[in-house]
Amino acid sequence: MSKSKPKIRKFNRIIRVSIIGISSSLLLFLLFFGSVYLGFWGKVQNKKDLANIQQSEASEILDHTGEIIDKLYKYNRQSISYSEIPKHLIQALIATEDARFYEHDGVDKYSLLRVFFKTILSGDKTSGGGSTITQQLVKNIYGRESYGIFSLPVNKLKESIVAKRIEDLYSKEEILELYLNTVPFSGNTYGIESAARLFFNKKTSELDLKESATLVGTLKANHSYNPRLFPERSQLRRDVVISQMEKYDYLTSREANKAMSEPIQLNISEKNTFQRQYFIDLVKDKAEKILSDYEKPDGTAYSIDEDGLQIYTTLDLDQQKLLENSVNNQIAHLQPLFEAEHGNTPPWKNEELLLKLAKKTKQYDSWKTQNLSSEQILDSLKTTRPIEIVKNGKSTVLQLSILDSLSHNLKQINAASLSIDPATGKILAYVGGADYRLSKFDIIENAERQVGSIFKPVVYASGLKHGLRPCDYISAKEVTYTNLDNWSPQNSSNEEKDPYLNYSLKYALTNSINTVSVKVLEKVGIQKTIRLAKSMGITSELVEQPSLALGTAELNMKELAKVYSSFANQSKVPELYFITKITSKTGETIAEFNAEPPQPSNLSPKQNRLLLAMLENVVNKGTAKRLRTTYGLTQNIAGKTGTTQNNKDGWFAAVTPKLVNISWVGHNNQSIGFKSTRLGQGANTALPIFGRLYQKMTKDSQFDSVTKAKFSKLSPQQEEAMDCVNEKRDGFFKRLFSDDDDEKKFDKKKEKEKKGFFERLFGKNKN
Structure with a gap:
């Protein structure tokens, strides 16, 4: 063989x-x-689905005059047309991302086969890539889903199928326009226009060659090539893009060398709408809930990101800008004082606390899943890197570790402020936090904080309702309640008080006397006061404890806005609302909303007017008098300051005939407060927010209908009821027969006051 x-x-x-x-x-x-x-493996978009891509339109959020507050896209972007994109930017994109863009039909078949054979057959997870611009567009618009080990090949195939369909429907120019309007850039921006405005503070059409190459260079890795965080690395990547442009004959060698010889020069935009974002989120969430009950004429669901809707709101954009400015100024004033007051051992330098916070981060969880040791994780937490932070209201980049970043955020105080029309409940201005970049938590919508003395008007209102008068006198003497663990409420001043001194209710509320507030609550009864509070718009649970008189209740700002609106609105409680109408892109009304009729509280209008007069006295002569002395406000204004335990929350509630404002200043971490009442009291932290706001409104004639409005006049009988001296001292017989001891029991269940012979004879507890 x-x-x-x-x-x-x-x-x-x-x-x-x-x-x-x-x-x-x-x-x-x-x-x-x-x-x-x-x-x-899941839906693959057909040509009918794809035909609607270009028709996708942003919805608009409008203020009460129709002025645009913001636009809602599928992603946070600003769209432009192909004609607004510089030629050199298109060339940079094609040279770097898809050199054969004008030749293929949406798919690079060699890359597709490479992904299939290497990824599936060889298990090479690094073999991905090679997507055309059209395939990347599909990923930008529809995202990717997880299919385990098959995720990459499945998504690649889906993208290739859809990409070919897009190429059949759209021209190359239209594809480039769609791509550049949807692709994510550095700095959490979507679309070339948003990126151009963020990094160079100019329109896309104004970008030069170097700037275009810089932005295109970031597409390879948004974070790693962020020109603000990593300027040297970004410049190297920019030069690669320019070299690619030279390689494909878009630039001469001379042009390329000249462009690469110059450094990147950023011009970061600091346009601040970071407080407005809380309201935008609120509107979007509410609008989506409303639209879930409606269908488009073709039977499909409305998309707030794509259907070009108009969402009309109650917001006054001009007043909103003034409120944002006022909050900014107050935080800028308080922040360095707050830090200095904490000295050399502030909580934000406590490593144990910082590690506790670090353990709640996603990064920490990621390291744990990688089975890193505690020592390795700690080293990683202390490793510095470029981090963008907000300092004094502006973004800046510093070399910080994760612990440093947590420390920085922990020392930032926060503020929120809400303005409404007391007659209708319309929200006029809304600042849910000091800076959305620092914290996305909306204080107005989500927080319940101790309210301190701004709850006292409810207690005094209950007193008026149940027979007390502004000129009734109550002892200011501090008492220890033996049946309440020897609880002894004290006044803010530590000076020695005359034990026989009595204050009028008017004066006690004006100066926020704690001991009198507790005794008013005791006289009326806790349950009666709670019932009145509920009728005024408070929905949170109120614990039946005497400390309620001092504002230990934890309430939401919207509840407080309703309570104080009832004081301005003849005892009628409005329902808060902020969306008035939603229309389609062709103008048809989808849903429309009007103010609900305000509901009367259990306080009579006459009693309410007396209480309002007492709150006017707070501004004229009491804890809020700096509205007169510091801010020069002469209008009809009532209000109440509030400060909670350990100065953790500072409050101010302002009442005018046509505007109610609730302002809060504090810290997101409720274990951290101001060190002193001098700095942390509501009169110093929260009141200035309203003071500056109303000061600016007073100088602007467009707000005359608000700032020049007046409360109804007191009747002669009401003026007489308010006419009394502030304090009285017990006489000889009163001191002789009084049993107002230093210690007593608090009757939490008392609903009706029984008077004995000696009380009627000597006026015991009438004072």
Whole structure:
């Protein structure tokens, strides 16, 4: 037998095995492709779906005059047309991302096969890439889903199928326009226009070659090539883009060298709408809930991000800007004082606390899943890197560790402020936090904080309702309640008080006397006071404890806004609202809303007017008098300051005939407060927010209808009821027969006051 025959047979076997292997692989690929094409791995957009891409329009949020507050896109972006995109930017994109863009039909078939064979057959997870601009567009618009180990090949195949369909429907120019309007850039921006405005503070059409190349360079890795965080790395990447442009003859060598010889010069935009974002989020959430009850004429659901809707709101954008400015100024004033007051051992330098916070981060969880030791994690937490932070209201980049960043955020105080029309409940201005970049938590919508002395008007209102008068006198003497663990409420001043001194209710509220407030609550009864509070708009649970008189209740700012609106609105409580109408892009009304009729509280209008007069006295002569002395406000204004335990929350509630404002200043971490009442009291922290706001409104004639409005006049009987001296001292017989001891029991269940013979004779507890 010839020696060549075994070799021939062996060769034939190899050929057969190869053919079988290739055929099997091809069959496997075809089956896999077919399963994706037929939708076994999830929806693959058809041409009907894709035809609507270009028709997608942002919805607009409008203020009460129709002025645009913001636009809502699927992503936070600003769209532009192809004609506004510089030629050199298009060239940079194609040279870097898809050199054969004008030649292919949406898919680079060689890359597709490479991904399939290397990823599936060889298990090479690094073999991905090679997506065309059209495929990247599909990913930008529709995202990717997880399919375990098959995620990459499935998503790549879906993108290739959809990309070919897009190429059949759209021109190359339209595809480039769609891509550049949806692709994510550095700095959490979407679309070239948003990126151009953020990094260079100019329109896309104004970008020069170097700036265009810088932004295109970030597409490879948004974070790693962020020109603000990593300027040197970003410049190297920019030069790669310019070199690619030279390679594909978009630039001469001279032009390329000249461009690469110049450094990147950023001009970061500091346009501050970071307080407005709380309201925008609120509107979007509410609008989506409203629209879930409606369908478009074709039976499909409305999309707030794509259907070009108009959402009309009650917000006054001009007043909103003034309130934002006022909050900014107050935080800028307080922040350095707050930090200095904490000295050398502030909580934000407590490593134990910082580590506790670090353990709640996603990064910490990621390290734990990688089985890193505690020492390794701690080293990582202390490793510095460029981090963008907000300092004095502006973004800046510093070399910080994660612990440093947590420390920085922990020392930031926060503020929130809400203005409404007391007659209708319309929200006029809304600042849910000091800076959305620092914290996305909306204080107005979500927080319940101790309210301190701004709850006292409810207690005094209950007193008026149940027979007390502004000129009734109550002892200011501090008392220890033996049945309440020897609880002894004290006044803010530590000076020695005359034990026989009595204050009028008017004076006690004006100066926020704690001991009198507790005794008013005791006289009326806790349950009666709670019932009145509920009728005024408070929905949170109120614990039946005497400390309620001092504002230990934790309430939401919207509840407080309703209570104080009732004082301005003849004891009628409005329902708060902020969306008036939603229309389609062609102008048809989808949903419309009007103010609900305000509901009367349990306080009579006459009693309410007396209480309002007492709150006017707070501004004229009491804890809020700096509105007169510091801010020069002469209008009709009532209000109440509030400060909670350990100066953790500072409050001010302002009441004018046509505007109610509730302002709060504090810290997101409720274990941290101001060190002194001098700095942390509501009169110093929260009151100035309203003071500056109303000062600016007073100088602007467009707000005359608000700032020049007046409360109804007191009747002669009401003026007489308010006319009294502030304090009285017990006479000889009163001191002789009084049993107002230093210690007593607090009757929490008292609903009706029983008077004995000596009380009627000597006026015991009438004072």
